[in-house]
Amino acid sequence: MIKIASFKKRGKTWQYTIELGIDPQTGKRKQKTKSGFKTKKDAKEAAAELESNTFHGFSKLDPRIVFRDYEKHWMRKYKRLVKPPTIDSRNTALKHIRMYLNLYPIQDIDKDRYANMLYSLHDKGYAPNTIKSIHSTARIIFKSAKDDNLITVDPTENIDFRFLRKKQILDEEDIFEEGNFLEKEELVIFLNISKKQKFPQDFPIFSTLAYSGLRRGELCVLKWDDINFIEKTISITKTYYNKKGKIDEFDIIPPKTKSSKRIIDIDDFLVNVLRKLKAWQNEYILANGKNYTNFNFVFINTNMYPGYPLHPNYIYQHMLKITKKMELTKTLSPHSLRHTHASLYIEAGVELRDIAERLGHDNLDTLQKIYAHTTRGQKKKTAEKFSQLMTKVLEQTSL
CATH class of the missing domain: 1.10.150.130 (Tyrosine recombinase, N-terminal domain)
Incomplete structure (x- = not known):
């Protein structure tokens, strides 16, 4: 790579000298010096620009660059x-x-x-x-x-x-394997078990994921300002990012796509769940006032850093405990609740375009590929529709 050798002041102006490596044809050192910059900062910026346009002394058009x-x-x-x-x-x-x-x-x-x-x-x-x-x-x-x-x-x-x-394996965003979601009856059992857990946030967390279709990262940085209890909506405008995995070193960044920014309607069930969570949180803050850092998050860390957002791994680990009690044979992850949400909307007869908007998908074809499956309830409806059609036909024939 090129190497900045020095910056020097020559009279009233500055210059840089850069080592460009060894000329492959002559074997000699190559240098480039340029002067006339008003400040050292100007010289550094010009040198950096040269560096960004040079690879190991090769021209951009030299095909021998490795x-x-x-x-x-x-x-x-x-x-x-x-x-x-x-x-x-x-x-x-x-x-x-x-x-x-x-x-x-x-x-x-x-x-x-x-x-x-x-x-x-x-x-x-x-x-x-x-x-x-x-x-x-x-x-x-x-x-x-x-x-x-x-x-x-x-x-x-x-x-x-x-x-x-x-x-072939399951990928959270792109691949959906048959059966890796919860039927509506299984979802009820799952939520009932989560309600009986000793962790007071488990039931609200999994209810929100199942009833809203949020991604795990979107849920972790959801704030109370994002929830409108009067209009019964949730605004999704951000997601969780943590490069080092440390609870106290999180970042809040824009969601993955433009369409991921959205406002979704929620029902009375989820509104009531979130109201009760808010009441619990208020009591928790009073009890931990001195140690509590109030970021206004809906779901909070309650261990070493009270008030900080939940780490996504919390959700995964607690979901494993619940599914283990259900003795399920299928493999599930927190993202399976997003699939469950979409699957049950399909079973309810909601248009795929409306589901895509609710989930924050920017590509309808991708959504159709991911959810190219049906729940047992949907399959039963399909069979019933066929039966009804054939019954009418049979009534009109002598078969």
């Missing part, structure tokens, strides 16, 4: 465009990509080499959605390389992912 060097250049630009959680996700994917492609010149990474990387990850037991996430990151990088005229063919295009079918 993947590692180009990826660093790409990341500097990408960080300006997206939010921290997205950067974290891309960095996680890049750890895997670097293991396979780091030192290859970017023009030498053809489709076979790239596909072999994906096959190798699959053979090592990586989940299909992890592999697709890695692929998604690689797609962005190689598209950028193509835009920069470093490559003419993108090796990540038109990958056949049928090889992933052998190891």
Whole structure:
């Protein structure tokens, strides 16, 4: 990489000198000096701009740049465009990509080499959605390389992912496996068990997830100002982010998509549940006044940092305790309650477009793919409709 060697004041102006590495043709050191900047800050900004447009002394059009060097250049630009959680996700994917492609010149990474990387990850037991996430990151990088005229063919295009079918697993947002939601009868049992738990927030938490369809991160940073008890609505405008996993180091960030910002109606049942939770919380604050930090969150931490938002892992761990008591054979997660919410809305005959708006989905096709299943109740309705149709036909024939 280029290295800033020095900043010097020359008379009334400043200059920078940068090491550009070794010229691959001559073997000699390459430097660049530029002067005439009014302040040292101006010189630093100009040097940083040069750094962002140079990879290891190579020109942008030099196809011998290796993947590692180009990826660093790409990341500097990408960080300006997206939010921290997205950067974290891309960095996680890049750890895997670097293991396979780091030192290859970017023009030498053809489709076979790239596909072999994906096959190798699959053979090592990586989940299909992890592999697709890695692929998604690689797609962005190689598209950028193509835009920069470093490559003419993108090796990540038109990958056949049928090889992933052998190891299909459940992913919270993108894949729904048959049966990984609660039937309405099971939901009643689930909520009844949560009500009997020794943790006073369990029943309100799981009632809210089941009756609103909120994502776990959206629920964790829900504030009392977001709930309108008169209009019976909840406003979803933010989500939980915690890079280090420490309860006292959380961030509140915008939700994942524009459509995730929404106002949803809630029924009298959930309104009453939340009113009772507010009464309990008021008593808790009085009892823990000196230690309580009032962020105005609906669901609060009650351990080391009273008043801080719940960590999403709390919800997962407490759900496991409840489902264990139900002795269910299917695998469930907090996100299963979101699926349950959508499934029961489908059974109730609500239009998919209205469900998408309620859940904050920005793509109706994606929603249709995720919820391309039916509950037992919906299946029974379908069978009854067929029976009714055939009964009418039979009445008109001699069959």
